[in-house]
Amino acid sequence: MKAKASKLDAHEAELAEWFRKEKLTLAQAVARLAERQVKVSPSRLSAWWSAYQSDELQAEAETKLYADLASGSRIAKEVGDMAADAPTQVATLIKLVERLILQVSVRGELPTQLKVIPALIAPCLEWSRQQQSAEKLALDRERYANTLKTKIEAGLDELAQQIGDNREARDLYDQFRAVVTAATQKA
């Protein structure tokens, strides 16, 4: 932003055209301004033109910054949303990626690969969820087997009590128990 307003500001469109399209020299531009009753020295005009171009560059850079930020935050949000139902460790990692995307976009170094990050994270998350489901299923299966084993053993103990001192029944029971125990251990 220019430090202070100048009488040349009112002619910025004309001056931009003279210098950029018509390629006028400073002296020629000073002469044309004089025809419009604007008196200015070549050095003053040169300083004003430099400041004007610098302002323009700054404005362009600012516009690009906000566009980059908008683009980066869209991708970051898409990535961040994935953390919502992700396992804790993965969620932290995703949050970090989200922050990195924003930092990179602020610096204007938004690489094209960044746009594919959400698409890359999605299958990783799916795999992670499947792993979790498989682990949970294995755990549930183990719990079920243990419960079943306990119940069978309790049933066998009860049966043993009912058999009492009957030797023939006891032999048959022992054989039966050995078979059942082997079967439950295999399961």
Added chain:
Amino acid sequence: MIARTDLIRRVLLALNSMGGQPCSESILIDAVTIRFTPRPTQGDVLEAIRDAESTGYISGLSDDLDGRLWMLTPKGQLRARSIE
């Protein structure tokens, strides 16, 4: 030295371009300094952030991962849209 009002304007526009998402303070400071010449100091930007907060344009919240996060209030959204 950059005018405080210009820094506040940049803070509001940066947050506005992020579509209402909370932004960590460090990223916000980078957003209003890195691509500008002359580059404002971190202290100047922090004061501008405080000013924007006391005016009711932005509000902050704490986050374990990011420290402090800032986002536009409805008043700040209106202001940002008016200066876009």
